[in-house]
Amino acid sequence: MVWYWILPILLLIAPLVWPGIWFRRVQSSIESTASITKRECAVGDFVQLEICIQQHRGLPIPYLHLTLHAPEGTAFNKEGDLRYLEWTSYLLPGQQISFVCQLYAMRRGPKSLRDICSIEIHEGFGLRRFRLSPHFPEQLGVYPDAASSQTLHSIWQALTGTRMTQRWILPDESLFKDVRPYVAGDPPKYFAWKTIARTGDWWVKQFETTTSEEWVVILNAQMQNPYWMEADTPTFDRLCALLLATVSQWQRGERGNSLFFASNALLSNYPQKHWYGSVTFGRLRSLLAVLESYPTCSLIDVLQEARRFSTSPRTPWLIVGAFFSAEQEQWMEAEKRRGRPIEIIKLPRWKEEVENDTPITAER
Known part of the structure; x- marks a missing residue:
């Protein structure tokens, strides 16, 4: 008869005790890293973002929620209208998972990547939550778009x-330098007519920059x-x-x-x-x-x-x-x-x- 009373009591105590035990074990055993394929790109080009989450030991993570927010002037698709990504999973002890996506550059300038990623995990009941913030390089530089x-x-x-x-400043090879004998293929607009009239031979103008x-x-x-x-x-x-x-x-x-x-x-x-x-x-x-x-x-x-x-x-x-x-x-x-x-x-x-x-x- 005693066991019939103990089991309900344990079920009532478990939600109160389990989050604290889980939090202490998981907090010291989980690791997250973030990387980017390149730090500069052109408008319309993309860089690949990768977030790795690894649970070295301890207890499983029943709930893992990753959120990505694209910086202003970027998006997660070519059209430029996908600014948020969400992904939910779980993680077992000794397991590693990776999340890979493409970030498209839509406008020139520096794009801060410092706070674009957030990872929320909890023990399954949602009573004890904590967040991870993988650190990307500080910014992504986007080259100017080519002028029309x-x-x-x-x-x-x-x-x-x-x-x-x-x-x-800029090349302008139109400063007169000298004349030289005509060679087949020289454009007629460069004929030195005064020299031709004076000498009777064909001459063309030479210019210098x-x-x-x-x-x-x-x-x-x-x-x-x-x-x-x-x-x-x-x-x-x-x-x-x-x-x-x-x-x-x-x-x-x-x-x-x-x-x-x-x-x-x-x-x-x-x-x-x-x-x-x-x-x-x-x-x-x-x-x-x-x-x-x-x-x-x-x-x-x-x-x-x-x-x-x-x-x-x-x-x-x-x-x-x-x-x-x-x-x-x-x-x-x-x-x-x-x-x-x-x-x-x-x-x-x-x-x-x-x-x-x-x-x-x-x-x-």
Whole structure:
């Protein structure tokens, strides 16, 4: 008869005692890790996330619930509408399970992965719960999207053109150098008619490039005056794409030249860094993948720093931005009068372009 009383009592006590025993044994024996295949990718590309959960010893885990939340500007599918993932399972002692998914990049910029994953486990009754937070690398950098060919073509024409004018930043092999004898296949538009008329032989013009072997590109994140009043992420993303496409086009024909980079855009962990020195195309692309749209200083501060670090007072500058105050324009005009070649690409603000169809301008 005693056993008939003991069994109900044990059943009543078990839900009270079991969670504490289970919690102490499981808390010290479970381990979670998180990994990512790469820390940088292009817009539309994906990286693979993997979360591993292992129970080394002790008691089983009847309930395990994993939740993933995609950072802003990313998604778990190509369409970009799947932002949450949930998965429920269990774990036996000595067992390991892995959860693998693909994270698609939908927009340029740094994407924080610090708190995107949460794992909740309990003993089966839900009386004692605790959470695990696997640690991914701090952020994923997404490269700027390639600028449209039509937009880039209009900028390229404005910068290089067909006129015989000195262009110091981008290739413009239209500065007359000399004449040489005609060779079959030379375009008729290069005939040196005055020399032909004077000598009676066929001659064609030769040209030389006016580009510098060293130049500086400056990305302006300032959208208002003073600089701290506004940050415009869509416009800044388009500035990054435009700058990267322009440098890519330039390097196709001018390999080996030195490229320096400066910007007033925020770089996490280095908020006061504006001058990045000599950079390769790959390094520039990586920087544009992690720069944020928040300006940390005025454009004039960046220009002064670029002037201080430039190796020559005639090192040309290419400045890309969407806003230039009257004071900044006066400062750049004064720098031009000192002999520095400066090219400016002004991209209209996103809302301005939509409302007014404002064209992109490039000026020297």
